[in-house]
Amino acid sequence: MAGGAENVFKILVATDNHVGYLEKDQIRGTDSLEAFEEVLRIAQERQVDFILLGGDLFHDNRPSRQVLTRTMELLRHYCMGERPCPIEFRSDQTLNFRHSRFPVVNYEDPNYNVSIPVFSIHGNHDDPAGAGNLSPVDILSVANLINYFGKSANVESIEVSPLLLQKGTTRLALYGLGSCRDERLHRMMRRKNVTFLRPEGEGEGEEGAADWFSLLVLHQNRAKHGEKNHIPENFIPAFFDLVIWGHEHECRIDAEYSVVGSDADGEEEGVFISQPGSSVATSLSEGETRKKHVGILYVKGTSFKLEPVALECVRPFVMDTVFLSQTGIHHREEQQITAYLTQKVQAMVDEANADNPQGKLPLVRLRVEYSGEYETFSNARFGQRFVTEVANPRSILLWFRQRKSVRKKDE
């Protein structure tokens, strides 16, 4: 990415901050806020042009008063300021922000000094609901702390008007698609009822539109959970240069190339997809064990580079699986089983602490396969010996029985 910085967009991308997650937990209560603060601190330190969030900023659709004010305090502290934002806003803001009573990008409102604008769509956790069809993100929007976009009122079809942003010679068309039910969006996209409007460039028609770097942010299932309750990657139009995929909590921030179709000449066409993942683990599952990152996205002309930045404040999380039937311990020997699992968990704690500069109690999850005649026992009791060593003493063990394979079933 050579060339003057004046032509390069520098954007912090993050998603699924789930602020307020487990807010009443004595140990983990402020994890989500700390991670969100780290995201904002990175944006400030790296002097990005703006922050792009992919939804689920709030964990609860009705955040507690404390979570709401704390979030507003953080945004005010890190994002308000006298350093001017160098981004020229070129599209019709009354269209981009038509759901708002103040349809103006926050850094252009003459009554506010915004140094780091935040652009965000909503996720399924903070989607519009109730009287007035408001999202908790609307509260941040009316406080001029966030530019909430991608809010669509229509349930039959959606026309997405991009935010057209320019920095020097680089032009960025930013498309937002706030979370909606996967089945509904799947059907709308299949029926071609989702229209992504294209900007005009120097050239004519499609050629002109190609002057713009097209960036889409959405918040939907990416993994297949059944035929229709996810968005297949090949539903994404090929003109997009990059997609920021929210909702999936596993960090796969390095942009992956995905073939979505072929052009008129039969040439393969594809888009890059980056999945930043959540900044806090909201489930003790495999995907959440991956190291958490945000990205610094550089866009120059129609090229981009995505630099992952690890979140340092995130609590370590180690996960493993044991099969009791493979331990050689008899199912009646509960003491031996407990001793074995205790030893195993202690080793996981040690593993977590081997790379734990902040010294936070780690999350530890041991999946225990107990088919045969083994019996489960209380997580609460087992966890007591780890109350000073792990952040989740009451949910260390996950008992499961492996499903018999289809072949066996047929037998």
Added chain:
Amino acid sequence: MAGGAENVFKILVATDNHVGYLEKDQIRGTDSLEAFEEVLRIAQERQVDFILLGGDLFHDNRPSRQVLTRTMELLRHYCMGERPCPIEFRSDQTLNFRHSRFPVVNYEDPNYNVSIPVFSIHGNHDDPAGAGNLSPVDILSVANLINYFGKSANVESIEVSPLLLQKGTTRLALYGLGSCRDERLHRMMRRKNVTFLRPEGEGEGEEGAADWFSLLVLHQNRAKHGEKNHIPENFIPAFFDLVIWGHEHECRIDAEYSVVGSDADGEEEGVFISQPGSSVATSLSEGETRKKHVGILYVKGTSFKLEPVALECVRPFVMDTVFLSQTGIHHREEQQITAYLTQKVQAMVDEANADNPQGKLPLVRLRVEYSGEYETFSNARFGQRFVTEVANPRSILLWFRQRKSVRKKDE
């Protein structure tokens, strides 16, 4: 109030806006918001220096998302702006706003343009509660839309540090006492555990403090509801020049002189008390029938003038009382009774509409004394004939029996 405007404070005083009251009512749902908007519009039109609110801005301690965002929209629309606020803030803001993460008066924050600062205490409806001891007013405060003061953490004693404001040669010491349980404040004041700190002036000690106009805003019972669950007027220190009394919904905005004690020479001492009253009727009681007003308070040196300004958008409210025993109608003649009450209510509707420039459906309340052998009947059924004529068809009649007098009881 002669003399240059540059030395005269011009303050809009209002209280008990109860935004969100009956928000789900099809007819009255937006009354509270409309009245609050009128208050702000008056402040803007009259170009006041600031707005002073006496608590119960919100009706619900946890306002709905729609009410919260609508309130923020109104404050942002009317109070943000480039006209600079001419008030010099002279006291230690970290002390005045010590409960806030941004302990700075909103018009001095360099990232915001505020043209009409709002200062508010909390009432009993919007008092601090829950984790973090936050009031819904704190949300407006962190959005920099309101200067929330008079929040006290201590339950045993309170030290009130005034906001010291100066305009030209006039000095204003503004004391705020957020709502707390009447019994508790009563006890604290009786025991001299409420200290009102005095500023220093040109002269020495008390003499110097007298250079300042001392204004107190509080939100407590003024009417006696028993020995200890109100604040007797003579609990107010005599050095106060004016008290803005919130919580009481009846408009008694014209300042009344109240003797609170006598000085060292035996001379009577007193304070002026203004009770602006609510901007929306939240009960169909006598006090709420009084025409609603806000005040424009002028302060020059240590003199003041309070100009009442009627709220034009407020729904007319007419109340009356009938004694069935005095109608001459036999208690069995339910049809005649109904006809009599219908005629009576119709006359009240006509009376309300005689002065109803906005054409809003009026509130009508008829108290019906039914001692003797009379029987009550359904308000819902009775109200049906007035659904297109009154705003409260389901609560027109209030049946009551007059208590026998004490003398009779003794008999």
